[in-house]
Amino acid sequence: MSSTIHEARRTAGPAGEAAVTEKVTIATAVRDALALEMERDPRVIVMGEDVGVNGGVFRATEGLLERFGPERVLDTPLAEDGIIGTAVGMAMTGLRPVAEIQFMGFVYPAVNQLLAHMARIRNRTRGRFHAPMVVRMPYGGGIHAPESHSESYEAMFLNAPGIKVVVPSTPRDTRGLLASAIRDEDPVVFLEPKRIYRAFREEVPVEPFTIPLGVASIPHPGEQVTLVAWGAMVRVCLEAARALEREGISAEVVDLRTLNPLDRDTLLESVRKTGRCVVVHEAPRTAGFGAELVALINEHALLDLEAPVQRVTGFDTVFPYARLEHHYLPNRDRVLRAVKKTFEF
């Protein structure tokens, strides 16, 4: 990892030339963000299963151990509750732990620490303590993985108040949002779309930068229908938007980027403008975060709707194993069918 950053640094020249960029993947952006923040702030440490010597099972922490040493890059025992619990204790006493959960499907043993503690320390102590920490986890399907490796249960963290939830969809956003998450004074769950960890590269500034939490982006502006998504599903929406373009339909893609705090204004503005909306997520439909978006639109933009908001989501089933997963995951065609419904209503 050091190579990437170091070489790029060397070419960056004197301060001010912040425009120097580098083409990186999301996985590399995670690594670079961690390295830059660790360099910037000695309180930042990285911990988790296989994050040290092995550089993470997705190589998202590669090189950090060599660079920052075993005191700041901790290969932990195999115990998620222990990882998050110790991180809470550390965060409450002056460190800024960035803990990795190897796959989102393995976060369940840590739910008690996340929901009963991490989320509540500030409120519980009326501000005497707080828990500035980040819990990174790869989430979502599409990599032909065994059971429990494709989970996407972000809704759990969104109904439990006190946790910020961030889901980048591009390398640039990953760098900027992860930096913000680490600098944030509140706990952040940072969901990494593992399916697109290495799917594409993007030019990203070499120097540290942040992207504020709570601000959606519009990677594809449009006029007639709004497609809302986050993480890996943003690309599915972009594909759909391009297909629609070819049919002469102008779709606007809203990438929420952070689910809490939620950029309600950008979402509602878009829906008010287009009058049609399709919400896309990988999690099961029922009680998924898509329901919340529909509810918000219902509450704030009902009269602007030309048709019911459509949800394109995972089914209300267990995420299937590799051989059937493509049937489960929302794809371009499913989004297109949903868009059609909003026009035919």
Place this chain on the structure above:
Amino acid sequence: MSSTIHEARRTAGPAGEAAVTEKVTIATAVRDALALEMERDPRVIVMGEDVGVNGGVFRATEGLLERFGPERVLDTPLAEDGIIGTAVGMAMTGLRPVAEIQFMGFVYPAVNQLLAHMARIRNRTRGRFHAPMVVRMPYGGGIHAPESHSESYEAMFLNAPGIKVVVPSTPRDTRGLLASAIRDEDPVVFLEPKRIYRAFREEVPVEPFTIPLGVASIPHPGEQVTLVAWGAMVRVCLEAARALEREGISAEVVDLRTLNPLDRDTLLESVRKTGRCVVVHEAPRTAGFGAELVALINEHALLDLEAPVQRVTGFDTVFPYARLEHHYLPNRDRVLRAVKKTFEF
């Protein structure tokens, strides 16, 4: 407990006189349902912290140990993951465990067993195994309890497919629904509204009976606005409905009774009829199950709506301690204000 059932039995006389009833509270109804099902089916066992000698901290298992012995009423060590994990092993090999989690706020350590195993055994093994078990837990606020004793995070179980979720609001429903839950071939989370465990009594048949899962009830029919709730919030809605009646507004209260399977038809029929809907729950608003109900109404009854569906819910905050909890919990006036909004839209 045996006293209740035994005495009532004695007065019941010869078979056929199934109409013999008894006035009981929800807590007693839980106890009676457990006793009757244990009597009916030797595979049913009860387990949890303090459920035996102490009869449960809410006395909902009182007398069971004396009656059925320590082989069928297990005082377990203090370990929720262990309770649910062993129950899964038991359910997969021929028992029908009814496990108690002492308060819903203490279910987090068991989330892994509930979501990654209990919910998935049938699907994982393509039907070779299944896990017929019930996980009872008192939920919700209003009893002036310390932190973590007022939780209402049902949404977590509803986004994770494979778990039936039942929430009774009356003694009669408690008896009938708990019996159904125990006899069900799928795992059921049974949420008991602790706030009204002893709030009122109702005539309940002495003999065993069931109420099917997935069928809502309409404790207060009406024409102009639908109030939807479950558990303790049903009473809040009923209060509101009576107040509205005095103002000449006819409200229909839909008690969902089971959240999965959901009686969508009853809900939608009511909303189609009234054109106005207020959803009430204790959990935080964002990503609560209310959002799902709004989304369903949006999808299936958008054109019938006279106004946006309103949500009256807990705030997006930690459930406050005793001194502030009354500010948090939805109450009659909050429901009335929301109803007003649907009329003034």
Place this chain on the structure above:
Amino acid sequence: MPRKPIVTATIERLEILSPDGSVDEALLPELSGEDMVGLYREMVRMRAYDEKAVKLQRQGRMGTWAPLKGQEAPQAALALAMEPEDWLIPAFREHGIMLARGVPGHVLYAYWAGDERGSAFPEDVRVFPIPVPVGSQFAHGAGVGMSLALRGEPGVAVTFGGDGATSEGDFHEALNFAGVFRARTIFVIQNNQWAISVPREKQTAAETLAQKAVAHGIPGIQVDGNDVFAVHVAAREALDRARSGEGPTLIEAVTYRLGDHTTADDAGRYRDPEELARWQERDPIPRMRRFLEARGLWDEQQELVLTDEATAWVEAQVEALEAMPAPDPADIFRYMYAEMPASLREQMEELREEVSS
């Protein structure tokens, strides 16, 4: 090389002060008379504070309370053994040591009276808030112990928990982390024989709780938890070991909950009165008084003064509690995040309107 022992672990039990007040002089820690009297005074103050809370609860002036009566010795002993730089990570029955470590009495009362301000301890008080989910605090303790070392700060994390809590997986994960990272943490189990209605024997098949340390390769010791000297000696050793970077220790203090689990509980439903009577004879406070009197360090007159002092101090805490202004409903929202998001501000405004209407 057939069948041979490869690990032998021994758990010791330490007792110094007998119920009759006599001591094993060889083991008596080197404490000044003042410190010894101090231990006694702390225990008496703790009991007064606790008994008052139970009374307040009965009068409807307090929420559910978890009595500590009978468990004063481990708390007083640890409080004395700890340094100012050390951190306390309590469970929920540690009122005594929380006070001793600087939590104002009226603040802790406020917690149990159902007020979040009861966990807003002063900035210089190194005490964690009360963690309600049993067993979940141990990992915080391990994390604090690691954090102190990583940040190059002095201090040790002292984590408390009950016998029941040792059945939670959290406990083991925490001990294991502490062992692996040689955390500057000590784990004190107040084995008060009961987890609500579940007796110690049903909680685990292990003969002692101290031996749970063996699973994690760290030292474990059992002490008479009603013997303030025994706890003090074990605590001192453990703290020294942690402070010098030799890693964590598990201390099992065998004591007894003389009261109900909480004021919402009735221990009479599940507990043999004879068992209670037996343990009342082992009460840590009279035992220590006998010792002090035998040494000429205490007399009836001092006892009377202390009782008055303790009562007055407790009354002052009650007064301060009852003088606290009512909590502001807006506090429900204020501390959720460093900055309040717009959606939460809206909800706060909704409530404000409601309250003022």
Place this chain on the structure above:
Amino acid sequence: MPRKPIVTATIERLEILSPDGSVDEALLPELSGEDMVGLYREMVRMRAYDEKAVKLQRQGRMGTWAPLKGQEAPQAALALAMEPEDWLIPAFREHGIMLARGVPGHVLYAYWAGDERGSAFPEDVRVFPIPVPVGSQFAHGAGVGMSLALRGEPGVAVTFGGDGATSEGDFHEALNFAGVFRARTIFVIQNNQWAISVPREKQTAAETLAQKAVAHGIPGIQVDGNDVFAVHVAAREALDRARSGEGPTLIEAVTYRLGDHTTADDAGRYRDPEELARWQERDPIPRMRRFLEARGLWDEQQELVLTDEATAWVEAQVEALEAMPAPDPADIFRYMYAEMPASLREQMEELREEVSS
């Protein structure tokens, strides 16, 4: 009664068969020559099945695979020691014993090829499905052991797990439940020295994993896990104890993962090749072959026949796997509940239309 030992726990290590094939005759279990040869045959079959899967994966004909190579001995030994009435609750690297207990080879391959039908074992096969979350299966094992006793059925639950899994709280809760309820359960830890990239020494400060039993008051023993006789003896003892109602046992089988963690892993990144070489010398299979040959129970000719048999059997499993019809997309919905709810049927119909369009 000052400071005195109250509990002494000893962990023994059992070794019978040396890497050079010599044995401690006094400890050698009373097994027929046929059984001894059977153990060897099982191990060879396991390895053939495993190596084939790795090849298939490289060819794109198999999903991610977790190699068991090197860990055949505990699996063969347990398979022989278990009775038909016993239950197996595996982790995810127990292909060998799963086959031995009756899971058809092509079915287990199907699981790893990404097909849920790979966990639809025949009704009479007493094997639990593979649990992906590490450590979560131990409680199932405890529950099965309790369930057998409560239902008055014969049988013992045999639960497997890795060294890494002993760090999860689940492991401890399960052992504790088993201890308290004297469950008819045995816990077999295949300590293969690594949890992905984390070596055993970083997993816990405990000298052995067997001593984790001490925390829960149950017997624990360490065995040479590449010594099929040692594992067999320990297993036999543990099974007998469980069967006769004397409660659970923890067995630590010290072995080594000769392959990568999974086919998605590259152990070369974190593992010293010399360590690997050292363990290759302790390979359980050549060791057993040397023993059998020395006893006149095995020869080159038999070896050739066995190799052919194993290869043929494995090929048949591959054929059966590849002959399986494609899974029906509707299967995604079919097994969620005993009866499919209307909302799920709608979703299934949506998918059906999509697939057929």
